[in-house]
Amino acid sequence: MTAMDATTSRLVDYALRHWGKKLEPDEVHAGKARVLDSIGCGLAAYFAPPVKALRRVAPAVNDTWSARIWGSGVRTTPEMAALVSGAMVRYLDLNDAYRTLDASHPSDNLPGISEFATRSSVRAASTGHLRQGYGCPS
Numbered sequence: 001m002t003a004m005d006a007t008t009s010r011l012v013d014y015a016l017r018h019w020g021k022k023l024e025p026d027e028v029h030a031g032k033a034r035v036l037d038s039i040g041c042g043l044a045a046y047f048a049p050p051v052k053a054l055r056r057v058a059p060a061v062n063d064t065w066s067a068r069i070w071g072s073g074v075r076t077t078p079e080m081a082a083l084v085s086g087a088m089v090r091y092l093d094l095n096d097a098y099r100t101l102d103a104s105h106p107s108d109n110l111p112g113i114s115e116f117a118t119r120s121s122v123r124a125a126s127t128g129h130l131r132q133g134y135g136c137p138s
Contacts, residue, residue, distance in 0.1 A: 038107035039070070042088035046071045051091060054084045067115045078115040085111035 023031075045051055055069060058076040067081035068074065070088055075081075089107055 034107050035110060038089050038110040041090075041092040041107070042070050042085055042111070045088045045091035048088075048091045051084065051088050054087050058084055067118050070111065070114075078118065082112040082115040085114065 055072070055074070058069060058074065058080045060074065061076050065078065066075040067078040069076060069081050070085040076084075086108065089111055
């Protein structure tokens with residue numbers, strides 16, 4: 001098993017151990033706030049110069065493994081969709097209310113997670129492993 005395979009395996013094991021875990025109401029509220037903040041920042045930055053530049057270089061892709069850039073019907077590679085959508089979220093950087101010792105911004109992760117989830121769901125659906133709308137093997 002390669003280092004990448006071991007890392008992927010550990011992440012999958014962790015996610016499956018916590019699948020269906022009941023979250024506290026304040027955890028759900030905080031999660032929803034981060035998601036809404038990310039989407040709002042992203043859509044507000046759609047026409048920002050750096051975002052426009054990235055959208056121009058995103059190749060048009062129309063196949064099973066493509067993903068949409070937030071706020072548009074444009075389909076591109078999942079990696080490019082995550083890059084453009086991530087730039088949209090980061091451009092306005094309105095998520096500084098979340099403070100940690102490492103100064104991370106959780107909403108920076110959402111575009112990549114969104115594109116990965118889209119790609120995983122498409123793959124799961126194409127292989128018959130889609131359960132309740134999630135890309136989780138049944």
